[in-house]
Amino acid sequence: MSERVIVHEGLNVFAEHAEKWNSLLERAGNPSFFLRADWLNCWAKHWAENRKTMLVVVERNGEWIGGLPLILGKGRIGARWKVQKLEFAGVPFYDRMELPAATAKDCERSLELILQWMQRDLKSWTALGLHEVPNGSHTLNAFKSISRKRGFELHTVLASKAPLLDLHGGGKTSSKYRRQLRQSMERLMERGKVETDFFSVNSQDIESLIQECSAVESVSWKGKQGVGIFRNEGFRKFMLDVWKILAPEKGIALATIRLDGNLIIYHWGFRHGDRFLSYNMAQTPETNNIRGGSLILNLMVDKGLELGFSRIDASRGSLTSPNVIGRYHGPIRDHGNLVVYGPGLKSRGLSFLRHRALPIIRKLRKLPRPPVLEEKSEITDLPCTNESA
Incomplete structure (x- = not known):
């Protein structure tokens, strides 16, 4: 079984590889509207000019089994630090993002190979910061599993709550x-x-x-x-x-x-x-x-x-001002933000400051802690039909 990471780069990368990318999305069940090739291509034309734009995919026996649309450029980790940051393409306009893969096993394998490529071959990045990943999704579960197996630190916080409504x-x-x-x-x-x-x-x-x-x-x-x-x-x-x-x-x-x-x-x-x-x-x-x-x-x-x-989906929702869709008392999907730090000294220093020093300062000053992302194995969601990219 032949597997390899392929990195496509450039402002037109999402248009150039739209057919294979959309085929992957269909096999993955189209987990997010904001993964569509036409959406990503439109975003890149408007917002990606000064950043490195990449479509990083894992290929097995000639077929794409998973991938991430990524950008590399100056971005914030937390409120204080502006660093060379890897993040989902489409920022800040997307409401939900995942690593598309047909199965949980393919998702974890794809993510594992992509993380290895980042650590080994990708230069000049300080942190990988991914926002609005559904709690209990294959993507977040894969990050947690690989973190345990490989021994790297994964930091997560609760980012938003998205209520849903079944119109039937x-x-x-x-x-x-x-x-x-x-x-x-x-x-x-x-x-x-x-x-x-x-x-x-x-x-x-x-x-x-x-x-x-x-x-x-x-x-x-x-x-x-x-x-x-x-x-x-x-x-x-x-x-x-x-x-x-x-x-x-x-x-x-x-x-x-x-x-x-x-x-x-x-x-x-x-x-x-x-x-x-x-x-x-x-x-x-x-x-x-x-x-x-x-x-x-x-x-x-x-x-x-x-x-x-058949469904009205808040897409995402504020933690401080609950979305009005919640008044209909449907299920609520939690989204998390996650951070993985790069291999360099700057990355290790930033990780220490944010996750070792700052918690002590917060405790001494009696400041509120970041919202915790609870452990979930499955998404709290409504089934969706006829999802076509």
């Missing part, structure tokens, strides 16, 4: 919550004519819809704090290109609430098989006191099956 079941909301939704809609209707919609975006409407959404986001709290997905020209151009790629296959779904013809609340996301992957929502300030986020989610719950969705 409708979710379980309280009578109080449903009453609040009715009252909020009544208050909104008192202000003028209310129009609601949930639809797949057409190619000819992309620019006007992005312009409208961008205007709403700019006056929302996301715009005020500079954290919106349309916050500057570079971000808007990237999202415009993403929409242009996905709209012809009905890959962008958008929910809107308009008041007297003007957009006041929107929520859009990606289609991944039968899942709606929540990605971006914003509302104008005057709707903050009427549960705008809950109103538009309720619209999506009511209309989602008509658009061919």
